[in-house]
Amino acid sequence: MSTNQENGTANDAKPGGSGTNFTNGYHGGRSEDKPAGDAEAAVSCGLGAWRPNCIQKCANAKLFCFVLAWFMFFEGLMYSGFFKGAITSLEKQFRMPSSVSGTLATVAEITAVVVVTFVTYPGADSLDLELNPYGHNLVFSSRYYQLLGKRKGLPIYACKEVFMTAMRKSQVVLVEGKVGSGKTTQIPQWCAEFVHAHQYQSGIVGCAEPADLVTCSVAQRVADEMDLVFGEEVGYCTALEDFSTQETILRFVNDSVLLREIAVDPLLERYGVIILDEVQRRTVATDLTMALLGDILSQRSDMRVVVVTTSIQAGNFQSYIGACEVVKVPGAGDSTTEIHHTQDVVHDGKCVEEAVKRVTEIHANDGDNGDILVFLADEKEVQEACKRLREVDDLPAPLHIIPVFPSLSHNQLQGLYDVPDEEPEPTDKGLDEPLRDEDTPEDVVENDGSDTEESGTDGDDDDDDTISGERPRKVIVATDIADSCLVVDTVGFVVDSGRVRQEVFNARVRATQDLVSLISRLSADQRADLASLRPGRPGKCFRLYPQDFMEDLAAFPNPEIHRVNLTPWILLLKRLGVEDLLKFDFPDPPATEFLSGAMNQLKHLDAVDETGCLTDLGAIMSEFPVDPQLARTIIASCEYGCCEDILTIAALLTDFGAILERLELGPCEDSEPKTEEERVKNIKRALAEGYFMQVAHDLDGTGNYFIVKETQVVQLHPTTCLDSNPGWVLYHEFVLSERNYITTLTEIEPQWLFDIAPKYFDPTNLPQGEARRRFHSILVKSELAVPGKPAREWAGPGVAQPAAPRNFTSHPGRGPVPHGQTRERKEEDDDDSKLCVIS
Numbered sequence: 001m002s003t004n005q006e007n008g009t010a011n012d013a014k015p016g017g018s019g020t021n022f023t024n025g026y027h028g029g030r031s032e033d034k035p036a037g038d039a040e041a042a043v044s045c046g047l048g049a050w051r052p053n054c055i056q057k058c059a060n061a062k063l064f065c066f067v068l069a070w071f072m073f074f075e076g077l078m079y080s081g082f083f084k085g086a087i088t089s090l091e092k093q094f095r096m097p098s099s100v101s102g103t104l105a106t107v108a109e110i111t112a113v114v115v116v117t118f119v120t121y122p123g124a125d126s127l128d129l130e131l132n133p134y135g136h137n138l139v140f141s142s143r144y145y146q147l148l149g150k151r152k153g154l155p156i157y158a159c160k161e162v163f164m165t166a167m168r169k170s171q172v173v174l175v176e177g178k179v180g181s182g183k184t185t186q187i188p189q190w191c192a193e194f195v196h197a198h199q200y201q202s203g204i205v206g207c208a209e210p211a212d213l214v215t216c217s218v219a220q221r222v223a224d225e226m227d228l229v230f231g232e233e234v235g236y237c238t239a240l241e242d243f244s245t246q247e248t249i250l251r252f253v254n255d256s257v258l259l260r261e262i263a264v265d266p267l268l269e270r271y272g273v274i275i276l277d278e279v280q281r282r283t284v285a286t287d288l289t290m291a292l293l294g295d296i297l298s299q300r301s302d303m304r305v306v307v308v309t310t311s312i313q314a315g316n317f318q319s320y321i322g323a324c325e326v327v328k329v330p331g332a333g334d335s336t337t338e339i340h341h342t343q344d345v346v347h348d349g350k351c352v353e354e355a356v357k358r359v360t361e362i363h364a365n366d367g368d369n370g371d372i373l374v375f376l377a378d379e380k381e382v383q384e385a386c387k388r389l390r391e392v393d394d395l396p397a398p399l400h401i402i403p404v405f406p407s408l409s410h411n412q413l414q415g416l417y418d419v420p421d422e423e424p425e426p427t428d429k430g431l432d433e434p435l436r437d438e439d440t441p442e443d444v445v446e447n448d449g450s451d452t453e454e455s456g457t458d459g460d461d462d463d464d465d466t467i468s469g470e471r472p473r474k475v476i477v478a479t480d481i482a483d484s485c486l487v488v489d490t491v492g493f494v495v496d497s498g499r500v501r502q503e504v505f506n507a508r509v510r511a512t513q514d515l516v517s518l519i520s521r522l523s524a525d526q527r528a529d530l531a532s533l534r535p536g537r538p539g540k541c542f543r544l545y546p547q548d549f550m551e552d553l554a555a556f557p558n559p560e561i562h563r564v565n566l567t568p569w570i571l572l573l574k575r576l577g578v579e580d581l582l583k584f585d586f587p588d589p590p591a592t593e594f595l596s597g598a599m600n601q602l603k604h605l606d607a608v609d610e611t612g613c614l615t616d617l618g619a620i621m622s623e624f625p626v627d628p629q630l631a632r633t634i635i636a637s638c639e640y641g642c643c644e645d646i647l648t649i650a651a652l653l654t655d656f657g658a659i660l661e662r663l664e665l666g667p668c669e670d671s672e673p674k675t676e677e678e679r680v681k682n683i684k685r686a687l688a689e690g691y692f693m694q695v696a697h698d699l700d701g702t703g704n705y706f707i708v709k710e711t712q713v714v715q716l717h718p719t720t721c722l723d724s725n726p727g728w729v730l731y732h733e734f735v736l737s738e739r740n741y742i743t744t745l746t747e748i749e750p751q752w753l754f755d756i757a758p759k760y761f762d763p764t765n766l767p768q769g770e771a772r773r774r775f776h777s778i779l780v781k782s783e784l785a786v787p788g789k790p791a792r793e794w795a796g797p798g799v800a801q802p803a804a805p806r807n808f809t810s811h812p813g814r815g816p817v818p819h820g821q822t823r824e825r826k827e828e829d830d831d832d833s834k835l836c837v838i839s
């Protein structure tokens with residue numbers, strides 16, 4: 001990623017723009033550094049300097065509206081009732097000419113206009129009320145000042161001027177700072193000021209976040225802090241929903257969504273500033289976007305990129321980015337974390353139990369009352385731990401248990417950020433001194449977190465919805481998403497299992513496994529740091545692994561690009577015009593076999609041609625935010641007249657149900673098949689169009705399946721609903737474990753595979769063995785079945801047969817199935833029907 005360290009480059013206006021000039025000095029929007037006293041005055045009751053304490057209880061919106069309503073009522077009585085009535089009486093009693101009564105009415109109107117003008121302009125000026133420059137110039141609410149006070153306490157707040165100067169000087173700014181220093185919530189706001197100061201001539205601010213849950217949660221928080229309407233001026237966009245409008249100036253986007261946006265808007269012209277947040281998590285999407293932004297920046301001198309990371313990795317990113325301004329955020333200050341390790345390793349099966357035990361001990365013995373954050377490997381463990389915690393019945397005080405994992409919606413996070421109005425002062429109790437009964441808060445209610453969705457709060461830290469200023473202690477049970485993405489600054493205790501469940505792709509058998517792995521040292525340190533974000537309060541971290549274990553941990557998380565199936569990403573890169581993958585500027589290049597495996601798969605799917613260029617079919621496939629195999633299946637379903645069915649299956653197989661519902665595929669080419677049997681067959685054939693590389697066959701009826709092309713023996717997963725062992729199955733998942741299983745299956749007919757992928761299933765390309773012999777036999781018979789066509793000679797091992805050219809719209813033997821016909825070729829004799837189990 002090479003960039004322009006700015007030196008006058010920003011004077012080059014964006015093409016078509018009207019002289020955007022970022023270097024000509026940042027003139028800021030409003031100043032947030034208004035003295036706190038003024039800010040308080042703006043929300044307190046009184047007149048001028050007269051603000052007695054006794055009336056400050058009235059300084060709330062409800063009371064204000066109530067009093068205002070009475071004033072308006074009396075005003076109505078005075079004007080419409082008394083004044084108009086008096087004039088009429090005067091006219092009648094004293095025979096006053098209408099010119100006099102008209103003059104009186106005019107004077108009354110003019111007086112009203114003068115009073116309103118005075119109150120609106122000089123009156124507002126004398127109160128020195130600040131107007132929100134993004135929010136239609138409305139006065140800031142008291143909530144804004146309340147949150148501003150909190151924002152000023154964040155370590156990053158002191159770096160604002162340094163950051164703004166860096167933005168003026170360089171196209172790329174790297175911000176490094178510890179967890180909880182305020183990077184995620186403050187930097188987007190400063191960038192909004194930056195683009196606002198330049199009248200959005202270069203575009204709005206886009207902030208890429210690594211997970212949907214974080215994207216929504218942060219957008220909501222930032223809208224609140226900026227006193228703007230969530231979903232309008234500040235919005236978000238994930239794969240499933242776009243909660244932003246044309247008015248949006250600050251748009252939080254999932255990193256994969258931003259990458260896809262490059263396909264339709266190659267220079268990201270919509271944006272003047274792009275923020276890549278949490279880059280240390282090393283998601284594939286962030287890595288690729290970072291690489292692509294290098295090119296975009298060289299073509300857009302008016303654009304800014306802000307890369308946000310935790311301190312420890314900043315050096316690595318800096319050397320990748322090249323010339324850039326670096327802003328170092330000081331640490332959170334005086335608080336420290338005391339770290340405890342277990343004597344022995346807590347094994348996987350025991351982690352939940354041990355974590356629950358540790359939580360109950362902390363809750364029973366520690367009077368500090370800081371919240372407890374527990375890190376477990378995956379959603380299943382989180383749910384299990386929450387269930388067990390709810391079942392503990394001898395707790396000294398109720399707990400508010402909050403599960404946190406990526407598949408939650410942000411509404412379900414409500415309660416995560418609630419804090420009491422005033423936190424209780426720490427007691428001097430240590431871990432060894434149990435709480436007495438009288439220490440237990442009496443006026444709290446038990447809330448197990450299950451009702452969070454209905455709670456109706458906005459999930460905020462400063463809300464008054466806490467109970468009498470106190471609340472049950474929170475126990476946040478989370479996966480690694482809370483490592484750094486969701487920071488809760490009321491946590492005083494961290495219980496760290498040291499494990500994380502991750503997707504790992506096995507390129508050899510083309511299977512993805514969900515494995516529990518050890519976290520990195522960076523994650524372990526970040527988790528510990530989260531215990532000491534409360535100013536002046538030390539925290540404690542209980543690691544469920546011994547100290548010498550730390551040496552076994554990798555220094556940094558393994559970049560996702562080194563462990564996931566790259567096929568969907570490579571298809572996207574091809575769509576973005578990347579010709580030579582080996583020359584692409586990956587921050588951490590993946591292994592060549594990952595790249596070549598992905599390219600081969602795309603070739604088999606006809607998404608790229610022999611020269612590696614994107615085909616028309618590939619271009620269509622790249623539009624789908626799903627795995628290319630599934631995209632291919634969806635496209636094929638139009639030819640087979642079974643779109644609706646395949647979309648339902650696709651929605652079940654992915655997280656993208658909502659998107660698939662929205663896709664407008666147009667009418668299926670084929671009308672409904674006649675019979676149920678035909679319908680099922682067409683669905684299966686459409687599935688085979690995408691998943692033909694995931695086929696297994698049972699050679700001898702024993703239930704031992706061989707994966708075609710791999711010499712891997714697998715079994716049908718016990719949960720499968722197939723009640724017999726079909727000869728040939730197509731599977732969706734390969735679960736690598738002690739016994740390898742294939743799961744989510746359907747029975748297919750092997751001769752379809754020749755129609756669909758003749759080259760892939762050419763016997764000469766198959767490994768030696770029974771599958772190869774049978775495929776050859778099927779091939780010979782199917783060719784004999786075409787009158788006048790000689791059987792193709794099998795050239796024997798190692799000699800590839802020329803493949804029939806494939807054209808996804810007009811491949812012989814494919815396309816719409818005419819009514820009353822199937823494309824299936826008849827088996828010739830009994831022997832064949834034994835070989836090929838047909839449903």
Ligand SMILES: Nc1ncnc2c1ncn2[C@@H]1O[C@H](COP(=O)(O)OP(=O)(O)OP(=O)(O)O)[C@@H](O)[C@H]1O
Nearest residue numbers: 179180181182183184185217221417484487488489
């Ligand atoms: N959605 C939210 N609601 C309420 N408070 C929040 C929310 N998100 C963050 N905060 C608070 O804002 C403060 C700053 O958090 P922020 O996420 O900006 O820190 P950070 O430096 O970006 O940390 P990290 O690098 O781990 O993301 C913290 O005190 C946190 O509790």
